[in-house]
Amino acid sequence: MIRRVWREDFRIIGYYTGLVTIGVGLLMVIPTVTSLVFREWASALDFAISVALTLLVGYVLALISRTKNTPGLTHAMVIAAGSWLIAMVLSGVPYMLSGHMKSFLDACFDTMSGFTTTGLFLLQDLDHISQGLNMWRHLLTYVGGQGIVVLALTFLIGSTGGAFKIMVGEGKEEKLEPNVRHIAVLIWRISLIYLGIGTVVLGLIAMANGIKPSLAFFHGAYIFMSAWSTGGFAPYSQNMLYYHSSMMEIASMVFFILGSFNFALHYTIWSGNRKEILRNVEIVSFTITVLTTFSLVCLALMQRGVYPNAVALFRRGFFQLVSGHTTTGQSNIYARTFVREWGPLGMLATTIAMAIGASAASTGGGFKGLRMGIIVKGIATDIRKLLSPERAVVTGHYHHLHDNILSDGVVKSAAVIVVLYVLIYVVGAIVGTAYGYPMVDALFESVSAGSNTGLSCGVTQAGMPVLLKIVYIFEMWMGRLEFLSVFTLFGFIATSVRSMRVRKAAA
Amino acid sequence: MKRAVSLRRGLLGMLTEVAFAGGLIGVAFLISWLFFVGH
Amino acid sequence: MKRLCVILTVMVLAVLIVAPVSASAVQPPVLSTNELVENSYKWDGQTVSFKGEVLQDLMVRKDGTWMNLSDGNNTAMGVFVSKGVAMPAISHTEDYRTVGDVVLITGVFHRVCVQHEGETDIHAVSVTVLTPGSIKANPIHLDRVVWFVVLAGLLGLVMWLYYRKPARGTEH
Numbered sequence: 016m017i018r019r020v021w022r023e024d025f026r027i028i029g030y031y032t033g034l035v036t037i038g039v040g041l042l043m044v045i046p047t048v049t050s051l052v053f054r055e056w057a058s059a060l061d062f063a064i065s066v067a068l069t070l071l072v073g074y075v076l077a078l079i080s081r082t083k084n085t086p087g088l089t090h091a092m093v094i095a096a097g098s099w100l101i102a103m104v105l106s107g108v109p110y111m112l113s114g115h116m117k118s119f120l121d122a123c124f125d126t127m128s129g130f131t132t133t134g135l136f137l138l139q140d141l142d143h144i145s146q147g148l149n150m151w152r153h154l155l156t157y158v159g160g161q162g163i164v165v166l167a168l169t170f171l172i173g174s175t176g177g178a179f180k181i182m183v184g185e186g187k188e189e190k191l192e193p194n195v196r197h198i199a200v201l202i203w204r205i206s207l208i209y210l211g212i213g214t215v216v217l218g219l220i221a222m223a224n225g226i227k228p229s230l231a232f233f234h235g236a237y238i239f240m241s242a243w244s245t246g247g248f249a250p251y252s253q254n255m256l257y258y259h260s261s262m263m264e265i266a267s268m269v270f271f272i273l274g275s276f277n278f279a280l281h282y283t284i285w286s287g288n289r290k291e292i293l294r295n296v297e298i299v300s301f302t303i304t305v306l307t308t309f310s311l312v313c314l315a316l317m318q319r320g321v322y323p324n325a326v327a328l329f330r331r332g333f334f335q336l337v338s339g340h341t342t343t344g345q346s347n348i349y350a351r352t353f354v355r356e357w358g359p360l361g362m363l364a365t366t367i368a369m370a371i372g373a374s375a376a377s378t379g380g381g382f383k384g385l386r387m388g389i390i391v392k393g394i395a396t397d398i399r400k401l402l403s404p405e406r407a408v409v410t411g412h413y414h415h416l417h418d419n420i421l422s423d424g425v426v427k428s429a430a431v432i433v434v435l436y437v438l439i440y441v442v443g444a445i446v447g448t449a450y451g452y453p454m455v456d457a458l459f460e461s462v463s464a465g466s467n468t469g470l471s472c473g474v475t476q477a478g479m480p481v482l483l484k485i486v487y488i489f490e491m492w493m494g495r496l497e498f499l500s501v502f503t504l505f506g507f508i509a510t511s512v513r514s515m516r517v518r519k520a521a522a
Numbered sequence: 523m524k525r526a527v528s529l530r531r532g533l534l535g536m537l538t539e540v541a542f543a544g545g546l547i548g549v550a551f552l553i554s555w556l557f558f559v560g561h
Numbered sequence: 562m563k564r565l566c567v568i569l570t571v572m573v574l575a576v577l578i579v580a581p582v583s584a585s586a587v588q589p590p591v592l593s594t595n596e597l598v599e600n601s602y603k604w605d606g607q608t609v610s611f612k613g614e615v616l617q618d619l620m621v622r623k624d625g626t627w628m629n630l631s632d633g634n635n636t637a638m639g640v641f642v643s644k645g646v647a648m649p650a651i652s653h654t655e656d657y658r659t660v661g662d663v664v665l666i667t668g669v670f671h672r673v674c675v676q677h678e679g680e681t682d683i684h685a686v687s688v689t690v691l692t693p694g695s696i697k698a699n700p701i702h703l704d705r706v707v708w709f710v711v712l713a714g715l716l717g718l719v720m721w722l723y724y725r726k727p728a729r730g731t732e733h
Contacts, residue, residue, distance in 0.1 A: 055657045057699045064705060067712035074719045081723075112705075142616055142631045145657045208536075225620030225627070251616065252635040259620065259627045259639055261678060265547065272543040285535035286528075292542050302546065309550055313557045327679030329554035337550070349598045349681060356601065356672070 021514075024507075027090045028097065029080030035098040036073030039105060040066055045154055046109070050147030058145035061112035069105045092503035096496060103127045106155060113148050115139045117477045120484055127488050129155030131495035132378055134247025134344035134469020135460075135487065137477045141252045146233065149250045153237040156246025159495075160274070160378030161206060205281050206243065213239030213270050217263065224260045238263070238345075242270035245379045247344025247469035255334070255347040264334055264347055275301075275341035275373035277385075283416055296413045297374040300388035301340070308368040309336045315360035335470065340368035342380040344469025353472040359455045362472065366459050369468040370440060380467030380494050382436040386429040389413060393426035435498050439465045439490050446486050447474060465490040589667055594636035597670055601681065605672035611638060611683055612691065615654045615661040630664060631655065639682045640666055641674075646685055653694025663692040 043066045050059035086094060106129070107122030116122045121137040128135050129152055138144070138152075218235030222228055234250065241248050251257040255264055273281075280298070283291045292298055312332050322328040331348055338345050353362050372381010396411030403409050411421030419425070443461025448454050452474055460474040464487040475487070493501050591610040613630025616637060620627040625643035628651075632638065642648050655661035668685035671677075676684075 053657065055699070057701050058657065060701055060705055060709060064709045064712060067709060067716050071712055071716045071719060074716065074723050078719060078723045138635075140634050142635070142637055143655065208532075225622055226618045230618065251629065251637065252631075253629060253637050253639065256639060256680065257616075257618075257629055257637075259641075259677065259680065259682075268547060269540060269543040272546065273539050276539070281535075281539070284538055285532045287531040287535070289535060289538045292538055298542075305546065306549065306553065310553060313554060317557055322673055322679050323675055325551075325555040325558040327673060327675070328557065329551045331673075331679040332554060333547070333550045337546075347680075349594075351595075351598050352601070352681065355599060 023082065023084060024090065025511075026080040026082040027084050027086050028093050029076050030082050031086060031090075031094045032097050032101060033073050033076030033078075033080060035094070036076060036101055036105065037070060038073075039102050040069035040073055042154065042158060043069060043106075043109070043151070046147040046151040049150040050145055053146045055145045055147055058113070058147040062109055062147055062151070064112065065105070065108040068108060072101070072105060089503055089507065092499060093507045096492075096501050096504035099127075099130060099492060099496065102130060106130070106151075109148060109151055110138065113144060115141075115144055115148070120481065121477060124484055124488055125152075126155060127491050128469070129246070129248070130159035131467050131491040132156045132160045132244045132246040132342075132380070132469075133464060133467040133491045133495075134241075135464060135471055135475045135491075136248070137475065137484070139477060141250075149237060150233075152248050153240040153246070153250075156244040156248055157206075157210075157240035160244030160246065161202060201282060202278050205278065205285065209243055209270070209273070210236075210239060213243060213266075217266055217270075220260065220262045220266055221258070224258060224263065234258075238267055239270060241345060242267045242343060243274040243378065245271055245274050245341050245343040245373060245377075245467075247338070247346075249345060255345050256349070261330060264330070267345060268334065268337060271341050271343040271345065272337065275343070275377055275379040277374040277376045279376055279416060280374065291416065294414045296388035296392075296415050297384040300384040300391070301374065304368065304371050304384070304387065305337060305340050308340065308364045309333060311364035311367075312336050312357075312361050315358060315364060318360070319356070319358050321356050321361075336365055336368055339365045339463075339468055339470050340371065340373075342369060342372045342466050342468040344463070346470060350471045350473045353459070353470075354453075354456060362455050362459050365470065366462045369462045369466045369470065370436070372466045372468075380465075382433045382466075385415065386433050389421065389426055389429040390433065392421055393429075396421055432497060436465060436494065439493055443486050443490050446483055450480050450483060461487075461490065465494045467491060467494050591665075592670075594632055594638045597638065598681065601672040604670045607670055608667065608686075609670045609683065610665060610667045611640065612663065612665045613637065614663050615651055615694075617654050617656060617661075619651060619654060628664070630666070631661075639680065640668065640685050641677070641682055642666075642685045642688055646688065648688055649690050651690070655694075658697055658699065660694045660697055662690050662694045665689050665691050 043062060047059055047062035047066060050056075050062055103123050103126045106126040107116075107119065110116050110122040110125055111119060115138050116125070117137070117139060124135075124137050127133075134156070136152075214232060214235040216235070217238050218232035221231035221234045226234060237248075237250050238255075240246070247254075249255060249257065255267065258264075277295075277297055280291065280295055309332070312335075313328060316322055316328060316332055322331060334345075334347050335353075353365070357365075370381055371387050372383055373379020375383045375385040392411050392413050396409060399411075400409045413419050413421050440458070440462045443465060444454065444458040447457025447461055450457075452460075456472050456474055459470075459472045462468070463470050474483075589608045589610045591612055592604065597604055597609070597611075611630060611632070613632035616629040616631050618629070625641055625646075626648060628640045628642065629637050630640055651662050651664070653659045653661050666683065666685040666689075667687045668683045670683050672681060674680045674682050674684075
């Protein structure tokens with residue numbers, strides 16, 4: 016931990032944040048080209064301006080902070096958190112230029128939602144935006160899922176030591192391979208292969224459903240990026256309802272279930288250890304909690320007689336539930352239908368599913384299946400200890416890639432993070448309820464933000480209270496970075512202020 | 523030779539994952555069906 | 562006098578016969594997506610009217626065509642026009658460069674459509690084009706061109722400064 020902040024610390028943070036910003040600027044070239052391809056000249060110009068501005072900010076930062084030093088752990092955390100904030104602001108420029116945002120805060124909400132793969136949005140008149148802007152929205156979630164930082168790592172940073180620490184700050188700390196550049200390349204390789212397959216599969220389904228070939232593969236790409244990144248955006252306001260296609264929904268479901276898996280698990284399975292999928296604690300936990308919360312949803316829907324047959328119950332009930340549990344947020348019902356038809360129990364079951372969320376080191380959110388599994392096993396081990404004779408040594412185990420010991424430290428770390436997640440869920444719910452939203456709605460939406468899901472029951476609107484927007488932005492940010500980076504950033508700022516006072520006093 | 527092995531493993535890995543997702547979806551459908559049968 | 566009575570009687574009878582007929586030609590209420598979704602149970606199975614702009618993709622399927630009609634800010638409804646129903650030619654669908662035809666439909670609203678596995682939709686029985694679509698202007702603003710040129714220029718300068726110093730800690 017740094018006790019005092021020196022100028023060199025600012026340089027390191029500034030330099031690497033600058034590099035990440037340059038990465039974001041380069042990314043904006045893609046929607047620029049998209050708009051050019053579709054002859055959306057005004058939109059292309061808006062994006063060109065955004066590219067120039069973002070690259071300018073990035074290069075200026077990198078230029079004034081240029082340094083040879085590599086980041087320490089604290090720096091990395093600050094860079095990770097800080098990069099997200101800068102990226103949030105600069106990525107909002109194309110949104111503002113499009114004229115579809117009511118305020119700059121709304122633009123920040125949407126970009127934070129994109130990068131954190133949440134999927135809630137305040138964009139006005141989604142059904143009339145350019146292809147370029149749609150490409151940008153979906154690209155944000157795809158890249159956000161991979162982590163802006165991993166993007167920068169792959170293309171800009173050569174040194175391994177510093178880069179690994181930035182990724183830990185990002186929340187993806189599985190030990191896959193010793194070389195961190197290798198990890199980043201691996202994550203990208205798996206994601207790009209699925210991107211290719213997914214775009215083709217979904218594009219073909221879109222074509223079969225009556226969409227013109229020239230557009231079908233854009234839909235395929237958008238929906239794949241939305242699904243794999245567990246983001247939940249869709250090109251039109253009706254979300255998956257736009258397509259009126261069960262094939263589209265099922266294919267998307269498969270992709271978002273896979274997208275919610277731990278990247279280390281993908282790597283292990285793709286390397287030949289296929290049995291891992293049945294033994295891994297996260298997958299076991301996920302399967303159990305998905306089927307349990309789904310059964311609760313079915314109970315609620317049957318009680319209220321919402322759907323007339325099993326097919327409708329499955330297609331509407333399961334899609335929403337598993338979209339929620341994987342923290343995707345795609346939907347094939349209207350937002351208000353949750354409130355007007357599903358009712359409190361259905362909403363609560365979905366809320367619990369969202370709260371638990373996906374696997375660790377994945378594109379998903381929530382407090383993660385790994386922690387769920389660890390805590391449940393921890394409780395079971397404690398019970399066994401109580402029931403065993405005093406001299407017996409009881410050790411718990413959990414299987415994640417290999418057998419691991421369930422030490423007190425492991426259980427404690429998991430529990431602390433779960434408490435923090437529950438805290439943000441509850442704070443968001445309190446603020447929502449204080450503004451007059453029904454408690455079930457406020458809790459649903461707050462958990463949706465904090466777990467980076469993006470299912471909405473109608474609370475998220477441009478007209479919602481400013482404080483609530485800010486609260487959700489914080490929830491999305493903290494939830495995605497799993498708290499550590501954000502706390503480090505604030506700690507760093509506090510330490511800087513203190514250091515400056517000390518230096519002033521000494522002078 | 524090594525390339526072919528890793529390609530094959532990757533492909534089988536992908537199929538395993540997709541099969542798992544498909545299985546989960548199938549079990550969920552079964553559950554919805556059971557809720558209606560029992561009603 | 563007698564003839565006048567006969568004529569009056571015939572006129573009254575004519576009005577009484579015609580009146581019920583014209584009453585049934587009254588348009589079912591034009592509802593919005595919000596109204597239909599908020600009160601889905603109330604409108605379930607009812608014949609309603611809906612008006613909206615045809616969104617980009619008209620999806621022709623085996624048994625009919627799907628249209629998505631946009632009737633406001635982030636609200637749109639799926640409308641299914643089965644093969645038997647007369648479908649007028651749609652000249653424009655929504656695009657960045659075009660405004661889509663505004664269409665008025667009348668049909669049965671389903672809260673949870675059995676044919677479509679639980680979708681909230683309207684099965685149209687009549688479709689009319691109210692306002693044909695048109696080309697959108699999307700003008701390029703000169704001040705934005707200026708902004709771009711200025712920013713690009715500054716960027717070029719900064720990049721030149723950044724890349725011209727070889728010795729200073731570059732990690733590429």
